Amino acid sequence: MHGIIVNMTLNMAAVTVDLVLLTIRQGALQVLLIRRGIPPYQDRWALPGGFVLDGEDLDAAAVRELREETGLDPQAGHLEQLATYGTPGRDPRGRVVTVAYLALLPDLPAPTAGSDASGAEWRPCDVRDLAFDHDRILADGLERARAKLEYTPLATAFCPPEFTVAQLREVYETVWQTTLDPRNFHRKVTSAEGFVEPTGNTAIRDRGRPAQLYRRGPAALLHPPLLRPSR
Template sequence: MKTRDHAQLEIAADLVVLTVREAALQVLVITRGKKPFLGRHALPGGFVREGEDIDDAAARELKEETGLDRIDLEQFAVYGKPERDPRGRVVSVSYLAIMPDLPLPTAGSDASGAGWVAVDKVRGSLAFDHDRILDDAVERARRRLELTTVATKFCPDEFTIGDLRSVYEIVWGETLDPRNFSRKVINTDGFVEPTGGKRMPATGRPAALYRAGAATTLNPPILRTA
């Protein structure tokens, strides 16, 4: 009877942390301080230690490499192509966070640098298979805006529908029709609530102010046009 060869695996955790900064969708990246891919941009992450829970490893690697912690991380995919890491067979459990008001990171561990970079500028240049992981994470974040009220977290306590539309346009990467978007938002139960106030622009008509509503999911969803 033929004996089957079982793969000897290393398990890693890789993290995609997205935010809206400077009117762009930005991702947290490190600059690798060691081989392979020395000096290249990569997503934060690293190997799971003996006896360590994968979720704990993800949080530890994020703090060690960037100094950021207390961030809600969601597992979203597993990557395991045999050639994805030149050091051997490595399976990555990947995590996503999309959050506002995140501070500047501080590099540490085996990262020689860490910072926020616009997704459009860094896409196509990441080490390992992190471009694919980033693409999948961005698509998941865009889908989250379709189904949940997360976009309101990127607005001030009181905001206009135009402010909210800007978040959608930045994350989705498309221009939205203002009237159609406003109609969808206002007709979605629990998405936003009017404050009764108005913002006076330098030119043009006053804009009504809203606050986040009580809902966490959107029913019906607000779907992309593309």
């Protein structure tokens, strides 16, 4: 407006990336956590992550952190941006905005703690009292994963390159924390266009006929979707 001088103050904020790394181990959905070795929240469990380097793209920072924490390339599973968290006071060190990423990966070996952590473990996803606002970030990541299993082939990210329908059903049951009818699930999976495609190979089972092996198909969305029983 004419005659009015507006003074603007730029409040600089640090930017971090945090990772919700999910895998299925020992029949349970687990998340990778690190025990902080330095303040703030020393000795508390937290999601892995770190500050974005100068000149580094956000996605590149997430890929770097994923490789440092797991030794894997994101192509081994699934990596996507989850949400941005910037509530004032979320980090006692100052104004810190974090961009959280969700990664879904096949079963992984025991992790190795980074330089600023005193430990790293795969923990059950019902863990509570994490450092910073990581309880909220983990809850958001879990709901994103559960929802996307309904309408995308994302469950295959938890599976090896070739898998049986029974293995895929175990992923859904583990992530959704429910029990699914095997025959009904098989029908829905094989009738969803482009969800899975047969490899021509079979797996030997303890009992019964060999099970057909599948790989992820080309579909990006499931038609029709596989809705959670509660839906």
